[in-house]
Amino acid sequence: MTIYKNITPFNRWIGRDGQKVEWIVLHYTANTYQPDLAKNECAAFANQYVGASAHFFVDEKEVWQSVAVEDTAWHCGDNPPPKNGCTNRNSIGIEMCVKYKNGVYSIPEKTVDNTVSLVLELLEAFPEAKLCRHYDVTGKICPQPWVNDPSLWEDFKKRVEENRPMTPAERKEFDALAAKVTAIEKWAVKTEAAVNKGDKKIEDLEDKVAVVDERTEAKYHTVKEVPEWARPTIQKLVDEGYLKGEKAGNLALNTDLTRTLVIVDRAGGFDK
Numbered sequence: 001m002t003i004y005k006n007i008t009p010f011n012r013w014i015g016r017d018g019q020k021v022e023w024i025v026l027h028y029t030a031n032t033y034q035p036d037l038a039k040n041e042c043a044a045f046a047n048q049y050v051g052a053s054a055h056f057f058v059d060e061k062e063v064w065q066s067v068a069v070e071d072t073a074w075h076c077g078d079n080p081p082p083k084n085g086c087t088n089r090n091s092i093g094i095e096m097c098v099k100y101k102n103g104v105y106s107i108p109e110k111t112v113d114n115t116v117s118l119v120l121e122l123l124e125a126f127p128e129a130k131l132c133r134h135y136d137v138t139g140k141i142c143p144q145p146w147v148n149d150p151s152l153w154e155d156f157k158k159r160v161e162e163n164r165p166m167t168p169a170e171r172k173e174f175d176a177l178a179a180k181v182t183a184i185e186k187w188a189v190k191t192e193a194a195v196n197k198g199d200k201k202i203e204d205l206e207d208k209v210a211v212v213d214e215r216t217e218a219k220y221h222t223v224k225e226v227p228e229w230a231r232p233t234i235q236k237l238v239d240e241g242y243l244k245g246e247k248a249g250n251l252a253l254n255t256d257l258t259r260t261l262v263i264v265d266r267a268g269g270f271d272k
Contacts, residue, residue: 006064008045008046010046010048011051012067013072013074016071016072021090022130025076026131026133027133027134028098028143032100036098037062038097039057042057053073054073057094058094058096073092076091094118094119098111107143115156116159119160120163131157133153135147162232162233170262174263177260220234220253222250222251226258230262243261
């Protein structure tokens with residue numbers, strides 16, 4: 001996506017004091033004047049010392065960057081101590097521009113769409129970063145619409161998780177699973193040929209098959225039984241008709257298959 005830049009020379013610390021990015025924090029601008037534009041917000045922080053900042057500002061049409069991601073923005077505070085371990089030093093702050101009418105704030109749908117795209121791009125660079133609201137860090141009612149209606153926040157997280165890139169650990173696990181599948185396929189071909197030639201009896205394979213059965217035994221029969229980390233993917237596959245299960249809707253998923261489905265989903269394998 002296109003990210004415009006107007007980097008502030010005032011409202012930031014150079015570097016992160018040796019800390020890595022662990023969090024991506026969502027805010028809202030809380031502006032009552034309209035239109036509330038990312039470009040204007042970014043310019044305001046670039047032109048003078050304000051004592052606060054964010055890395056990015058997002059509106060319905062554009063994304064503007066005010067602080068480099070390798071530097072520290074002053075967006076969620078370090079005092080009092082954070083509720084979830086997130087600080088200015090270990091996080092990236094994103095401010096979403098708002099609509100304000102009759103005393104009510106709202107975050108436009110297109111602004112949310114652009115924020116999802118920005119977060120996914122950031123996760124490519126920081127794949128292990130976690131998402132939170134400013135509210136989750138300090139208790140401040142920010143972004144107000146997502147605190148007043150937590151379902152909006154849950155929907156946002158679900159959209160990100162459904163398209164989230166693989167972490168290094170997941171990539172390693174995916175590669176290991178792919179290698180196992182390849183090894184099993186080669187073993188099956190070799191064994192079938194040996195049985196057909198009479199060099200190996202079916203009884204000789206029972207112990208190996210028992211081991212495979214134990215590791216692939218179905219553990220999750222419904223979406224509710226699936227671990228939380230995998231639930232968005234499995235629900236998505238059920239909703240879109242990719243995953244129908246056995247009789248009476250029994251999904252019959254084992255751990256290895258569930259992990260594989262999640263990793264493939266995050267890699268975009270089920271995108272239409």
